[in-house]
Amino acid sequence: MKTSILASQETGNTKGVPGADDFDVQRIRADFPILQRSVRGKPLIYFDNAATAQKPAVVIDSVDTYYRSMNANINRGVHYLGEQATLAYDDAREKIREFINAEDAREIVFVRGTTEAVNLIANTYGRKNIGKDDEIVITAMEHHSNIVPWQLLCEATGAKLRVVPITDDGELRLDEFEKILSERTKLVSVVYISNALGTVNAVKEIIDRAHRLGIPVMIDGAQSTPHCAIDVRRLDCDFYAFSGHKLFGPNGIGVLYGKVKFLDALPPFQGGGDMIRSVTFERTTYKDSPHKFEAGTPNISGAIGLGAAVDYVSCIGMTRIAEYERYLLKYATDKLAEVDGIKIIGTAKEKAGVISFVCDDVHPHDIGTVLDLDGIAIRAGHHCTQPLMERLGLVATARASFSFYNTFDEIDYFIDAVRRMLKVFKR
Amino acid sequence: MTELNELYQEVLLDHNRNPRNFKALDNPSGEIEGYNPLCGDKYTVFVRVNDNVIEDIGFEGAGCAISKASASMMTDAVKGKTKEEVDEIYEDVHRMLTNSSNDTDAVAKLGKLAALSGVAAFPMRVKCATLAWHAMRVAMQGENDKISTE
Ligand SMILES: Cc1ncc(COP(=O)(O)O)c(C=O)c1O
Numbered sequence: 001m002k003t004s005i006l007a008s009q010e011t012g013n014t015k016g017v018p019g020a021d022d023f024d025v026q027r028i029r030a031d032f033p034i035l036q037r038s039v040r041g042k043p044l045i046y047f048d049n050a051a052t053a054q055k056p057a058v059v060i061d062s063v064d065t066y067y068r069s070m071n072a073n074i075n076r077g078v079h080y081l082g083e084q085a086t087l088a089y090d091d092a093r094e095k096i097r098e099f100i101n102a103e104d105a106r107e108i109v110f111v112r113g114t115t116e117a118v119n120l121i122a123n124t125y126g127r128k129n130i131g132k133d134d135e136i137v138i139t140a141m142e143h144h145s146n147i148v149p150w151q152l153l154c155e156a157t158g159a160k161l162r163v164v165p166i167t168d169d170g171e172l173r174l175d176e177f178e179k180i181l182s183e184r185t186k187l188v189s190v191v192y193i194s195n196a197l198g199t200v201n202a203v204k205e206i207i208d209r210a211h212r213l214g215i216p217v218m219i220d221g222a223q224s225t226p227h228c229a230i231d232v233r234r235l236d237c238d239f240y241a242f243s244g245h246k247l248f249g250p251n252g253i254g255v256l257y258g259k260v261k262f263l264d265a266l267p268p269f270q271g272g273g274d275m276i277r278s279v280t281f282e283r284t285t286y287k288d289s290p291h292k293f294e295a296g297t298p299n300i301s302g303a304i305g306l307g308a309a310v311d312y313v314s315c316i317g318m319t320r321i322a323e324y325e326r327y328l329l330k331y332a333t334d335k336l337a338e339v340d341g342i343k344i345i346g347t348a349k350e351k352a353g354v355i356s357f358v359c360d361d362v363h364p365h366d367i368g369t370v371l372d373l374d375g376i377a378i379r380a381g382h383h384c385t386q387p388l389m390e391r392l393g394l395v396a397t398a399r400a401s402f403s404f405y406n407t408f409d410e411i412d413y414f415i416d417a418v419r420r421m422l423k424v425f426k427r
Numbered sequence: 428m429t430e431l432n433e434l435y436q437e438v439l440l441d442h443n444r445n446p447r448n449f450k451a452l453d454n455p456s457g458e459i460e461g462y463n464p465l466c467g468d469k470y471t472v473f474v475r476v477n478d479n480v481i482e483d484i485g486f487e488g489a490g491c492a493i494s495k496a497s498a499s500m501m502t503d504a505v506k507g508k509t510k511e512e513v514d515e516i517y518e519d520v521h522r523m524l525t526n527s528s529n530d531t532d533a534v535a536k537l538g539k540l541a542a543l544s545g546v547a548a549f550p551m552r553v554k555c556a557t558l559a560w561h562a563m564r565v566a567m568q569g570e571n572d573k574i575s576t577e
Pocket of ligand 1: 050051112113114115116143145146191193194195220222223243384
């Protein structure tokens with residue numbers, strides 16, 4: 001695959017933002033077929049990347065190629081295609097291992113997405129190690145997928161959910177986190193980057209503090225994996241979850257990373273084919289991780305597509321992606337802050353490319369519809385973070401979330417559209 | 428008219444800014460909370476039905492411009508009407524909102540309510556517009572309850 005994104009003559013207009021110039025966004029955009037289309041007669045401006053990301057042609061092609069030339073079930077047939085498909089699936093696992101710098105491919109479990117990864121840990125690690133009056137610690141800014149599985153576990157076991165509070169700016173209260181931890185704490189599960197506010201949490205510090213007390217930590221990496229370089233060994237997290245579709249890969253594929261010592265000790269998640277060593281009606285023995293957790297025919301094309309996505313972003317470089325997105329965020333934040341009547345929600349010091357905002361005169365859903373008429377896709381709603389919305393005294397926000405294929409020109413157009421919208425509602 | 432102005436017509440924006448009958452009733456015969464979990468729109472509709480006629484109606488709550496304006500226009504449209512008349516208006520509005528090939532005659536018959544016709548082109552927003560109408564219909568049965576668009 002050739003996707004070397006070197007500086008060229010035809011860089012996007014970077015509005016004089018120093019450092020953003022050598023990022024050839026126009027060449028990157030050409031890799032994403034959907035970005036060439038228009039919506040409601042206007043060029044598509046896709047600012048809903050926190051919900052799901054668009055796919056480069058290499059990802060779409062890899063899925064297409066798999067079905068056209070390689071489709072077979074894996075880990076069973078002795079025939080040629082079965083072997084090819086198995087190799088491709090294993091190769092995808094290896095690519096992901098390298099991408100997040102895990103030590104061993106056995107630590108990479110393919111799942112449907114972040115949601116399934118959290119449910120897997122709640123149902124295996126949780127059922128095995130968490131009992132009555134034990135505590136699970138999460139934060140006030142979790143996505144529902146890092147709340148509800150724990151609530152179900154608490155209902156079944158009598159364990160308790162403890163919630164680390166946040167400041168009005170949307171930062172975690174680490175002082176409170178420290179106080180909440182106790183010998184009853186059996187697991188900490190924290191979102192790395194908030195999908196609703198963009199806050200980048202100090203997860204390294206959280207992990208270190210929990211580890212000092214011998215408490216394992218799970219990280220919800222749904223938003224961090226597409227936007228910064230991830231090194232699970234440096235973080236030293238015990239579990240890490242992310243979704244392929246937010247990382248420019250297909251839907252219905254995601255990853256649970258777990259340290260081998262934990263995964264080996266866990267019971268299976270679901271029972272079925274592919275996860276067993278031997279079955280008799282008296283006794284069944286299971287394979288080792290990751291196969292123990294991958295019952296049934298997995299999403300083979302999804303894994304292959306995710307492998308292609310990881311190759312693609314690795315070629316550009318996650319560090320460069322993060323840097324470019326930081327420029328976009330700063331540019332957009334400064335511009336939006338100048339607009340009278342708009343209030344930005346989530347003003348943490350460390351933020352990723354997400355801007356949530358509200359407006360006194362216009363409900364977020366009306367903002368979403370008005371911008372849609374200009375071809376701009378943003379999200380409006382509670383972002384699957386209802387407890388966070390309640391904490392902030394809101395029912396919903398409008399949210400623009402960026403990716404490395406977005407441009408400064410698009411942000412200008414978006415700001416103009418917001419200004420036009422305010423005029424309509426005030427007329 | 429642009430699509431934007433067609434959806435957010437001046438009449439609709441006016442009802443959003445200054446909702447009519449925006450009050451609770453003291454002794455309603457029915458009171459229903461309508462909730463749209465998608466948007467978080469939440470309104471309580473109060474009705475007092477006397478002798479088969481909506482003697483008074485009011486609503487409280489918060490939500491998007493479309494839901495609020497539609498609720499406000501609804502209260503204006505049904506106040507003083509018999510149950511049968513309300514059913515007819517409801518049917519016409521529902522048809523207008525869910526049928527994007529707007530039958531102009533039918534829409535014209537709806538008078539001021541025609542300002543909601545632009546919503547039909549936005550299927551994701553139809554539930555916003557119908558929320559208070561559904562609540563009103565249930566409240567007319569003399570119920571006190573909660574309903575949801577889901
Ligand atoms: C922070 C966060 N966690 C978890 C999820 C759930 O991801 P998925 O729906 O792909 O399982 C999301 C996606 O919306 C998210 O943003």
